[in-house]
Amino acid sequence: MTALNSTQVSAEMARLRARARRRMLLSRVFTYLVGILIAIWVLAPLWFIASMALTTPETVRSYPKSVLPFIPFSFETMRFFLQSRGIVPGVINSVLVAVITLILSTLIAAPAGYATSRYIFRGRDAFRLSILAVRAFPVVILSIPLAVTFINLGIFDQVYSLALMHTALTLPTTVLVIGSVFASIPYELEEAAQVFGCTPAQAFRRVVLPLVLPGIAAAAIFTFVMSWNEVFAATVLTVQNRTLPAQVLVSLQQSPEPYKFAGGFFMLLPSVIFIFVIRKYLFNMWGQITK
Numbered sequence: 105m106t107a108l109n110s111t112q113v114s115a116e117m118a119r120l121r122a123r124a125r126r127r128m129l130l131s132r133v134f135t136y137l138v139g140i141l142i143a144i145w146v147l148a149p150l151w152f153i154a155s156m157a158l159t160t161p162e163t164v165r166s167y168p169k170s171v172l173p174f175i176p177f178s179f180e181t182m183r184f185f186l187q188s189r190g191i192v193p194g195v196i197n198s199v200l201v202a203v204i205t206l207i208l209s210t211l212i213a214a215p216a217g218y219a220t221s222r223y224i225f226r227g228r229d230a231f232r233l234s235i236l237a238v239r240a241f242p243v244v245i246l247s248i249p250l251a252v253t254f255i256n257l258g259i260f261d262q263v264y265s266l267a268l269m270h271t272a273l274t275l276p277t278t279v280l281v282i283g284s285v286f287a288s289i290p291y292e293l294e295e296a297a298q299v300f301g302c303t304p305a306q307a308f309r310r311v312v313l314p315l316v317l318p319g320i321a322a323a324a325i326f327t328f329v330m331s332w333n334e335v336f337a338a339t340v341l342t343v344q345n346r347t348l349p350a351q352v353l354v355s356l357q358q359s360p361e362p363y364k365f366a367g368g369f370f371m372l373l374p375s376v377i378f379i380f381v382i383r384k385y386l387f388n389m390w391g392q393i394t395k
Contacts, residue, residue, distance in 0.1 A: 157369035185366030217282030285319030
């Protein structure tokens with residue numbers, strides 16, 4: 105009887121383990137399936153835009169569309185877009201505004217991110233949330249009063265005035281991204297450097313700064329992409345010196361389909377590059393705070 109009971113128990117345990125493995129396998133398959141569906145949902149429109157932008161205008165206008173993308177492969181649609189009126193000046197203005205925004209935002213966000221990650225003070229978490237809450241204000245609420253203010257100050261429709269607006273929009277998130285980068289560097293490294301004779305400034309410059317430079321560079325790219333993609337404030341605050349998104353927006357109704365696909369693909373490229381560069385810093389935005 106004892107041997108029989110042991111055999112039954114062993115068989116029951118084997119069935120339970122097999123059932124658990126099947127449940128785990130089904131859960132893993134379901135997770136992968138959901139991930140694949142989400143990836144298809146996100147990537148399919150991007151793939152379609154890219155396939156239409158990198159072909160001939162005749163193919164873009166044709167219907168029904170070909171099942172195979174990029175047939176025929178051609179840069180003719182992109183050349184048509186870049187040769188359209190206002191596109192090259194818009195690209196130049198977008199780059200200038202994004203670079204100015206990048207410099208201003210990084211110079212302000214670096215010390216702010218260091219302070220929020222290194223110093224312990226009452227209300228620190230609420231302060232960090234309040235920084236991010238600035239992004240909750242609709243851009244239209246800020247753009248219209250700023251347009252009136254810029255007109256009164258004589259700086260309306262200027263590249264640098266739009267860069268100031270973009271700095272205000274990008275600064276909250278940039279502070280949190282750079283703060284998470286500083287939070288990932290143990291404070292004990294600075295203390296060890298000071299034990300060996302470095303001043304606090306030397307410890308920061310020789311130990312911390314080389315470690316955080318990749319993260320700061322990623323945050324700078326993030327700022328550049330946010331400024332590059334911003335369209336509403338650029339449309340309201342500029343007339344002659346429009347950025348590329350604003351120029352595409354105001355001419356979208358009258359533009360043909362090749363123009364729309366090429367414009368979408370051209371403005372999409374910086375965002376795609378940004379995703380691969382900064383994704384690990386975004387995942388660690390609320391990283392551990394070193395003490």
